[in-house]
Structure formats: structure tokens, C-alpha cells
Amino acid sequence: MIYFDSDYMTGAHPRVMERLVATNGLHTKGYGRDEFTARARRLILDACGLGQGEVYLLEGGTQTNAVVIDRLLDHNDGVIAADTAHINVHEAGAIESNGHKILALPGHDGKLKAEDIQQYLRDFYNDDTNHYMVKPAMVYISFPTELGTVYTHEELKAIREVCDEYDMPLYADGARLAYGLAAGGTDVTLRELATMCDVFYIGGTKCGALLGEAVVTRRPELLRRFVSLIKVHGATLAKGRVLGVQFETLFTDGLYEQIGRHAVEMALRLKAGFISKGHKLYIDSPTNQQFFVLPNDKIDSLRRVASFELWGPRGEHETPVRFVTDWATSPEDIDKLIDAL
Amino acid sequence: MIYFDSDYMTGAHPRVMERLVATNGLHTKGYGRDEFTARARRLILDACGLGQGEVYLLEGGTQTNAVVIDRLLDHNDGVIAADTAHINVHEAGAIESNGHKILALPGHDGKLKAEDIQQYLRDFYNDDTNHYMVKPAMVYISFPTELGTVYTHEELKAIREVCDEYDMPLYADGARLAYGLAAGGTDVTLRELATMCDVFYIGGTKCGALLGEAVVTRRPELLRRFVSLIKVHGATLAKGRVLGVQFETLFTDGLYEQIGRHAVEMALRLKAGFISKGHKLYIDSPTNQQFFVLPNDKIDSLRRVASFELWGPRGEHETPVRFVTDWATSPEDIDKLIDAL
Amino acid sequence: MIYFDSDYMTGAHPRVMERLVATNGLHTKGYGRDEFTARARRLILDACGLGQGEVYLLEGGTQTNAVVIDRLLDHNDGVIAADTAHINVHEAGAIESNGHKILALPGHDGKLKAEDIQQYLRDFYNDDTNHYMVKPAMVYISFPTELGTVYTHEELKAIREVCDEYDMPLYADGARLAYGLAAGGTDVTLRELATMCDVFYIGGTKCGALLGEAVVTRRPELLRRFVSLIKVHGATLAKGRVLGVQFETLFTDGLYEQIGRHAVEMALRLKAGFISKGHKLYIDSPTNQQFFVLPNDKIDSLRRVASFELWGPRGEHETPVRFVTDWATSPEDIDKLIDAL
């Protein structure tokens, strides 16, 4: 069996595991006050080109989105997001469970368009009854998106300008950031993302770690008393070093970029294979998630050799499917899959 | 100045006020344990043709929706509603503030279509990842809708059947129920609504009372420990009699129906007047809210003699507007308005 | 039967009812944007001696406490209150339902002592682990307290100083404020309360209105976007005029003070009667709530002529009881009660 279900089906990248083992016996302070976490913070700020920022290490993506958004929004503020946004679809209502409405705008291949946000805000502020409506108070984007697409520098800049005009923080969900940065078709670098967004997170879980996401902000004042709020959300790891050691390793000798590049390379090889076999794309993704529309019988036969996800409910004759690569995907895996097509 | 902004611009219907004055000095128990509330409950159950049901008197509509929905939904359950639903637009995120997501479906003149709900549920239950999605666990409709439209018996029956198929409670927001029941184009009676819905409320505030909404259910077990939950939401009136006396009066000698009929009659007279003057409808409403699209200059001139609301942001040349009638609207008011057109 | 259960067993003071009737037919804007509410605001600010403050009219006490405290506290902040505080005992957990912990300190006849607060804060700030503890961020007092007692100017000043030292807002629950201001044994005036507290509310429901509480602050910036937050909590009255008209009347020609003085006079007459009959006080209250400890058989016989509340669970031989007076209590009522003792 070859595995393409997702990018969290193995453990951590071997170098991460080695480092966890090597440091296992050392004594450190708990709750993220250890030296590994301190070093990870510095390495991440350097990689982001931030002198003054702050970094917080959390455990998982849904949790990270919930805590950050809960911090950035006041009572009865809402967050603007694409209708396909992870927070709007696959987080079981975690944002609403903290009392915040998601103001969903139609996505364009998973992306928000600056003019849609602009229009929504203009209508809101022109509405005399808006004090009884949920105030749009921040923008959530995912980079890359849930559909594997990425924003260009221009697209991101346009959204940033709308956020500036209405004084709203821009937050990017980087669960799969490594793959977004390695993607063709984007000219957005980590440093640009770090300056364009007010807050964003660098995904670890889906990018080579056992678990962990690194929240980064160039405006620490936005994450007021964040250590306490993380605790309130039950998102504090007593052995915070487990996160510190992993991110320290991921941001040493370019491991994070390397993981991203490898997975994207494998993904493009996979895409080329499907196209060569005459299969149609469900969406054209430049990252480690690839989406095709396959005939149901083809899906059934393929499932004997490979595991992958249906993307939504099964259709009558054909169904969208998703194949995901990661650090553990080998060229041989891809070739075996293509042969089985 | 003639007033058409809404149906809450005067006090209560004179008969309601008279009764409040007549009973003012009597001593009763507090918190709705008084005899007026007890009588109001019986009168309402009789009017609904319910032998076994339960009635709770609350203060306002947003509050009532919040408490009822909070009771009917489990953690991370969501409520299906039209995108134009009051809970989705003009309640400042009160539903989300209690932790529940609104699953908004495209409205059809403010109404939900049974087949849309059906499709949404089919897709949800066919999705392998739905344990990480918000479970659609109840349906919210408004009767009449925020656009003044009403469901037919057939439409309501179809929604009821979907709710039965998926074992979901159906809840109707009756903030303007009196006008919905008096509307032409519907064959839905109060008794039918009471049996079709699991829970609904009879609007008082917008239908002749100073304040107050009566939550009615034929399935008391659905509103478990409701008295405590109302208190948690700060929705308990110490002098509950104020609600009891009003609803007792509204449901004596057919006052509630009479208020509905009068306002609808005035509204239709108003609509006829606008049409006769060649103005176009924004939507064709059979109830006490009438919507037109007027040229901006006409709006400006009309505002010198009458007050009314723009329906959404002001357009470049023309803008949708809303005129609302109630118990206090007189034929003379209408005629003055039409003359001024 | 003579009624002493509480101060919400009749309707409104006759002058309030007359005014509601007189203004019933007039058209006004909704949601508190009417001229009655505007006048009530001005009258209240004048009575409080506040030039710059703000006033908001809400419906009930539990609701008012929930909205104000929800506004004054940040995520995972807590409110310091006496263990006997209404918010800690008889509001069904409304404060916690909004996510805030009540930090209960032992009450002294229902009152907080400045030194207890001081000590609690000193311990908190000396604790290295306090970022994982709930931060005490405001102080709640009731004036008068749930046990009918009142703070002296000195006591209040001492609490104010602790609040200043730790930069915490001081909030007073004035559900029965009229009686607290009319009480002997206090030298606290409305103007002093208004300057000593950052926010407080003037009780209407229990002081002669049908319903309504007036939130007053000399620091409007503390109640940021309060109109929206009130709506989120479902605490907005569409016919806000109902509150405006009542408070306008209560603060015209000294009616509010008059209601307080009358009820306290009746309460003292009642207390004197009980003492003359050799009954012992449960607590010595100078306000409209009087507490005694009565033998159970006496309670049973007395209940044939008068209604009143047991204060807590019934004891084996004797039980604390509460008698409450209000605007509607007459000297004859008191004398009948005493005769029946």
C-alpha cells in the first residue's frame, strides 16, 4: 500500500526525531521557558527577518486558529474568511464555540479576493443598522489554501491594503506553509508573509514535526497576555521543550525549506503522471496537495494499491479526489502510483 | 410626520395598557409564577390547540432566539437558516456568542426551501469527515420572514418532513406572527404552525405589546430546565406579570388576530398606493412590511413627510426602502403618504 | 393576605404608570434612540452630578450584571465579589456562562472588606504561577447588599483605594439602590457612589418600575461598543421608550428618593415591631429588607396572614426569614403583621 491520504501519516522527519532523542535526558524548565524554545524563537524570528516580533509554540492547527482569533477579536466581532476556509468547514465550529462569527465570502480556488473584502466592508459601514450586525474585525487567509493554491505577492498586497484601510489585522493559517513557500506560481517569501500579515503561524504538524505550530507576530501588542489565554484554551504543553526542540531543528540548516521543496517536487511528479494518463485536474495546485476528478471505478481499483481521500461526497459517476505528499514520499511511491493508474 | 419605520414605534395597544393599569396594584408572585401568566399560558395553548404543550414568556426576540437555540443545540451543533434570517444578520452574533454556528443556506425571498435543506443534509451525512464539521441539528425559519413573505402549508410540510427524516427540531421565529397569520397567500393557521413546529414563538413586542415574546412548544421535554436557562441568559423578568397581563389581553377576544388583520389591511392599502403611483416592488410582501425600490430623489422628498427605513446601503440612483404598519397605523396615515408620493 | 415576599410583587408606582399611559400613543424611534430615554439619561447624569458620563437602560439585574462584567473583563479575567454576592449565588451562573470566574471572598454581613481584597491581590501578584491563575480584574459590590446592609463612605473609600492601587474598575450592583441611599447608617450619597464607582447601576425593577435598570458610568471608554454588546446579550428592548419613560419619571420631582424613603420607613416600623415582640434579628439591616430568626411554628402560623420568604433551608427548630417592603407597603400592612406575630 502507498499512502497519499495526507501529510500527517508518519512520525517526524528523522532529523527531528534524532534531536528529540539526543536532548531527551536534559532537564529544562517547563511550559516553554526552556532554552530549546528560546532558540527556536530566535531562529524563527531570524528566518522571518523580524527584529522585534514574538513567537509562541502551540500544539495543533485548529487550536492555534481558535486561540489567535479569540485574542484578535473583541466581543461580537467576526472574522472574514473564504467559504472553503478550514475554520469554516473542518474545525467543528471551534471559532463559533468561542463566540465569534465567521463572515464567509465566496472563495476563488480557495482564495479571498481583496475587492470582495473591500465590497463587504463598504456595505457594512454604509448600513445604518450595522451596530446590530457582527463587525468584520479581522481577515483570515490560509497559505497555501485548503485547495493547495497560493496567493501571489500582488494578491496579498491588495488584501493588506484593505486591512490597513479598515484597520483590521490580517492572519494567515500556515498549516502547510512549507509547501506554500516551495510552490511555483508564488513570489511570496517567508519574510514577506511575516511583514504582510499581522499574525500568522508556521505549520509543524503537517511539515515534518510530530506536532506543533509556531505563531509569529511582528506586533506583540496584538497578542496581549497570550500565555494566559493559551492556558485558558488548554493549549499549553507542560513539556514545552517538545515543541522547542522540533522547531529549533526545523529551522536549522534549512530543514523546513528542504521538506517543503521535496514534497512539492513529489507532488508535481504525481500531477504530471496523472495528466499523462489523461486524467483531469479538479483544481490546479502548485503545492503538496493534488486534486483530480476520477471515474468511480478507477477510484475503486486504485484504492487496492494506494490510500487517498475522496474530496467531498462520492458522485454518481466520478468524484474529486486528493493526493498528498510529504517528507516521507519517495519517487518510487509516485511511480508505483502512476503505474497503477 | 407619519411613521413607517417599524412596528415598535408606539407603546402597547390601548387595551393592553388599560389592563396593565387595572392590575397594577394587585400583589402576585414574581418570576412568572403569577396568575396572569398562568392564564396567558392557558389562553395561548388553547389558541394553538395544544393540550399538552408548554409556554414561556420572555422579553425580546433576539433574546428568545438565543435561549431557545442554545437549549435545542448540543455542543458544536449548528442551526440551518436562510442567509437573510434575522439570527444571521441583525442579532449581532448572539447565536455564535453562545457557541453555535449558523449554517446559512441561500434564501428564496427570505424562505428556506425543503430541497435545499435536504441536499445539505445528504451531503453532510455522505461526508467522511463530518465528525469534524458542525452538525446541522435544527432548522430555524421565520414566519413571516424578514422580507415579509410567508410559507404555504405545502412548503412548511415539506420542511417538516425533512426535519422528521433527520430527527431535527423545527423552530419558527414569530416576531411578527400576527401579520403572518393575517397575510393573504398563506393557508397556515396558528394551530398548524403549533403542530408543524417543535418550538416557535408568538411575537408580542412587534404585535401590540410593550415587550414580550411567548415561546410555545408541543414537546416540553425539548426545553429541559428552561426556567434556569432563561435565568442564565439574563432573560428572566422579576415582575413576570408584566408579560402575563399583556399576553392574557392579546389572547382575549381575538385581539392578537385583530391587530394582525388591521396592520395587513393598512399595508395592502399602502402597497396599492405605491403601485398606482407607478413604483416598483422590491419584493411582493403580503404582510405588514412593504418593500419598494424608489429613486433617491423621491426618497429624499418623501422623508420630509414620512419616516421609513432604507433597506440596505443607499444605491447610486435608487434604493430599496421598507414601510411598516402596525396597530397604530390609520387609513389617513396611508392616504397622506400616497398623496406625498 | 399581606405581602412581604419581595419588592417586585406589584406593578409600577402609580406615577410611572400614568406617564406610560400618557405617552403611549406617541411615535418615537426604537432601541433607546427616543427622546424619553434621552431625557432620562440627562436627568440621571444630573442626579449623579456627572457632566461627562454615559447612561444605558437595560431590562433586568442579572442581565445588567452579565453585560457589564462581560464588558469590563478581558478573557480569563475574574471578578472579586463577596461569597454572598447575587452574582455568586442567585444568578444561575450567568457570569460564568460568559466565561468569567467569580473570585469569592468571605463577606462581612454581605460586604467586602478592603483589606481582604488587598490581601488577595498581594498574594496573587506575589505568586510566580499567577499567569496560570485567573487575574482579579474588577471588584463587584452590591449597594445595598443582598443582606440589606450598606457601605459607609469610609468603607467604600478604602475599597476605591485598593482598586486604584491595582487599576481595577469598581462596579456596584444597585438593584435596590433607592433603599440603600435612604438607609440610616450610611453617609453615601448618589453623587458619591457615582464618583467612587467606575460603573454602577440604578435599580428600577425593585424600586418602583415595571422593569429596567440604568447603567451609569463616569468613564464611557470602559463600556466600549456597549450598544452592540447589549444586543449580543439579547438585552436590547425594541421599544426602549418603555425604559426611558419610567426612568424619566423616577428621576422627576424626586420620586426615586421618595420611594426609597417610604419603603425604609415601613421597614424600620416592621423591625421595631418584631423586636418589641421579642424576636431576634438574623442581621441588622437599615434598608427595606428585614431578616429575623423565627421559630418554625411561628413561621407556620404567620404564613396564614402574610407571605414572606425563608432565607435558606428550613432549620430544625427555627429558620431565618426575610420581610421586604416597597412603594406599595402601607403602615396598616405593617401593623396587621405585627398584631399577627
Place this chain on the structure above:
Amino acid sequence: MIYFDSDYMTGAHPRVMERLVATNGLHTKGYGRDEFTARARRLILDACGLGQGEVYLLEGGTQTNAVVIDRLLDHNDGVIAADTAHINVHEAGAIESNGHKILALPGHDGKLKAEDIQQYLRDFYNDDTNHYMVKPAMVYISFPTELGTVYTHEELKAIREVCDEYDMPLYADGARLAYGLAAGGTDVTLRELATMCDVFYIGGTKCGALLGEAVVTRRPELLRRFVSLIKVHGATLAKGRVLGVQFETLFTDGLYEQIGRHAVEMALRLKAGFISKGHKLYIDSPTNQQFFVLPNDKIDSLRRVASFELWGPRGEHETPVRFVTDWATSPEDIDKLIDAL
């Protein structure tokens, strides 16, 4: 430097790390649907002697308490706990942030007494106003307690009986369960705990794992739709195997018991040493947490060779301190510490 701050200052027990490394490359399903988690579940149920129960693996203690309590309580229910309970002191208000009040009773060396619970419930149900009070709906105990003490079989049985009488679930926080089970002075076994409690959790983080807590229940119906609720709370680990592998290892060849026994042995050696040097106990703990009262100068000198926590604010002359042992503590560490006394 020798480390006694807490039991989360190193990584995982070497056997746990070895197993994580050995399984790192294998592909498994995500979100706890992997075979390691399945095996861990079975091993835990066997160790608990439960045929029918259910096990859920979460990340940390505060999170676990928050999710379980949120599931067991209905709106405006409260949880009875000792005033020293972790949920009441050191979880930053996480329980309240989910809307639930903690009903704190005075602890006895950190333990609840059955008769105190009994009395609280009797008073609650005898109070006519209890529908406006928070309903005590479950009991939280910690085993061992935050003060290192343990319940005897008799004490636990008495609490169980009160819970049965009032039909309330009993939940035990087992963050340090390994040490409680290894403690002298208790006759409570894992199997007894599993049958006495409705729900409890087996602590991993503080008992030899990198992270992870195992929620166990013999009544799966109590944790309705728990997988979704865990997600709502952001407590779902994508690479659930990380938890599965660790608990599988901890419950293979008695590793969990072995870790508990070793740490307790070290703790008793430490206690004996302190006593032999004439220092007084702050509390007499039979588990891996030891509490003494030391002169401040002694604390200062000791801190040059060992790290440990002050237990609460520093006193004027002496201060309570805590020393904690775990799998990594060696006899040599203890002896060095005692020599330094």
C-alpha cells in the same frame, strides 16, 4: 544543579522514546484511528479491568479537564471540587471559560469529604430558590491531589455513594495517577478507581510521556460525540499515533507502575532526609510531591544546588516549598540534595 521543580522537566522515559523512534517511519491513519492507539486503548481497558469501556487520548491535563467537564455538564450546571483543586486554582479559568461554575468546597489536605458534598447537596435541594442557583451536577477529585495526598478506598466509596444518591458522575483527574497508585496509605487500585469513577484520566505527561492523557470511562454514553467535542476544543492531534505509541508503551510490561514506584521510592527517601535534618513537613504526602516548610535563608542557600518551587507566596521568615521526583530522579540526586541541606 539537581532538579526537583516538577515531573515534566525531562523528555519521555527512554523506552517510550525508543518506541517512538522505532515506529516513526510507519504509515498510519491520522486523528487516533491508527493501530497504536487501538492497541493502547485495549491495553488500558485491560489494565482497568473494563470490558465495555472507552478510552480517548488527549494532549494535556487542563485541556482534558476542560473537555470532559464540558461534556458532563449541561448549561448552567456546576462541578463540585475542593478549593485547592487544579481546575479551581491553576488552570487559568478554563472551566469557567466554557461556561461552567466550579462549586468549591473546603479541602482537607486537598481532598473532598463525602459529608461536605452531602451537606452541600442537601442544602441545595432544600432551597426553594435553587432553580436560580448553579446546579451541582458532577464531582471532581484529583488522585493524587494537588497536595500529594490520596483517597482511601473508604473515602472514595463514601463519595461514590453520595454521587449515586444524587445521580452525579464522579470524575477523577489522574495527572499524577502513577504516583497515586504507587503510594503507601492508599488501598485504591487502578481497577477500583476505574469502577468507582464514571470518568477519569490516566496522566501521561507527568508520568513518563512527552505528552498525553488517557480519558477512561466505563460508561461511554456519558461522553456522547466526544470525538467532535475534542475537536471543538482544539484538542485533536493530527498525528494521534504520537499518543497511541506512548500509552501502548506505558502499558506494556508494567512500565507505568514501574515509573510510579520508582518516583515514590525516591520521594520517600527525600522526605526521610529532610526529616532527619530536622525540617518540618508542610503536609505529609505519600506520593512524588513532597512539601516542607523551610526557613527563607535555607531556601536561598539550597537554591544554589537544587531547583524547586515555592508553594505560594514567600513568607516573612519561612516558606512552604515543593520537591517533585519522577522517572529521571536518581538516588544520587536525593543524597546530593540532603547533603546540601
